[in-house]
Amino acid sequence: MSALSDEAEYPSPDVSFVVIGYNEARNIAACLDSVRRCPLPRTTYELIYVDGGSTDGSRTIAEGVGVDLLLGGERRRRAAENRNLGAKSAQGRYLQFIDGDMVLDPDWPAAAIGFLDLHPEVAAVYGNLQEINTRILFRVMQLDWNPQEGPVATCGGAAMFRREAFEAAGGFPEDVRYGEEPLLCWRIRNEQKRLIYHLNRPMALHDIGFRHIEDYWRQYVRHGETYAEIAARCAGSDDPMWVRERTTNFGWALVLLLAVVVLITAPLSAKAVVAALVILMVLRKTAQMLRRGHGIAVSMGYAVFVYVSKIPLAWGQIKWSLSRKRNQSGQSAT
Incomplete structure (x- = not known):
């Protein structure tokens, strides 16, 4: 694996953090603060928040926390649309997508940037998600989120992408109901012959928000539709x-x-x-x-x-x- 050769293709910032949220008033401040707390001494970055049409004041909270760019909020958008809207305005060589119900691990961005710098054949990298709820069901569910380290077929919406690879693949497909992440990864792997890679290290804490058995049922019915x-x-x-x-x-x-x-x-x-x-x-x-x-x-x-x-x-x-x-x-x- 050789060093990245196209490092100067995009101007600074080095990485754009694109946070999306819909009715995440309970979580969005912690999510945005976690990005600001990441130690990136030799890295320039920007923080973008895209609101998916929240009705609980999430956009106002994000504005109060302080972001470099605030987008969306005027109408309801799906996750793929929100991420693409943020990516179109992003200036970084790398795009780190985060959901508003996550808290980023402080050491993750530097590790992901360093890995992508060294491995040009990798288009996107992601790490381990740790569910906030520690009950047995949630510990079981997160096993599927965190496979063994190495190349994988797909990743979730929270990952760091090379901007040029992301744009060449057309961004997150907006013509699928739920499966924008796997279809994007499929296009990158098959059209660009590049890798999606999982690093066995913490990336973020996650609040899946399951409170009742109906939440579990709906989520896995949705997964079935995606399959x-x-x-x-x-x-x-x-x-x-x-x-x-x-x-x-x-x-x-x-x-x-x-x-x-x-x-x-x-x-x-x-x-x-x-x-x-x-x-x-x-x-x-x-x-x-x-x-x-x-x-x-x-x-x-x-x-x-x-x-x-x-x-x-x-x-x-x-x-x-x-x-x-x-x-x-x-x-x-x-």
């Missing part, structure tokens, strides 16, 4: 992203539902067999997580979680497919 849409967009390409995952989500959801039916209605002998198979599945996944260094409670919780989540994921995929059919029927009728 379906991105799989449909990438199907038939040399990199059919999430096509396999879309199939396995359906398959495991069907297996789980059949297991429930058997456990409720079948004779005792059949119930015993199914129960034993379910236990073996959970133990196998638990063992995998233990080998990766996680504790027994988190490993077992993840084993249960990863299978149960297939049901809302599959339902989200079905919802997206039905919605697409309705839209296609409406277009053909006109």
Whole structure:
């Protein structure tokens, strides 16, 4: 990996922090303050806040905290639109996107900048998200946010991008419902032949905001819709992203539902067999997580979680497919 050769292509600042938020009055001040507290002695930066049409005073709070550029707020915008709006006004060589419900780790920006400076083949880098809520469910969920260090297929919305790579890919796609991050990463990897990279170091604290089981259900139904849409967009390409995952989500959801039916209605002998198979599945996944260094409670919780989540994921995929059919029927009728 060689040193970055196009360092002078963009003028200062070195990095633009683009923070987006919608009704984040509870979190936005801490988020913006965390950027200002980052030690960047030899790095120039700008702080941009883009409001997605908040009605709780988030924009006023951001103005009071102090940002270099305040955008948005006049109407409701989705995350992809907000990030693109901020990126269009940004001047930095690097773009660090942050959500308003996050608190940036003070050492992250310098580490990310240093890594990108050294590795021109990497277009975007991100680190570990740590959920603020430490209950077992949240500790389990964040395992999927923080894979092993190295190249990955996709990252979330919080990451540091090279501006030239981001612009060459067209920014975050605004013509998808939820999957703008994976589709952007897919374009970078396939069109530019550059890497998306995960660093195994803290990037930010995150408040996912789940308070009830309905929050979990809605989030994973939405993830299912994302799987379906991105799989449909990438199907038939040399990199059919999430096509396999879309199939396995359906398959495991069907297996789980059949297991429930058997456990409720079948004779005792059949119930015993199914129960034993379910236990073996959970133990196998638990063992995998233990080998990766996680504790027994988190490993077992993840084993249960990863299978149960297939049901809302599959339902989200079905919802997206039905919605697409309705839209296609409406277009053909006109």
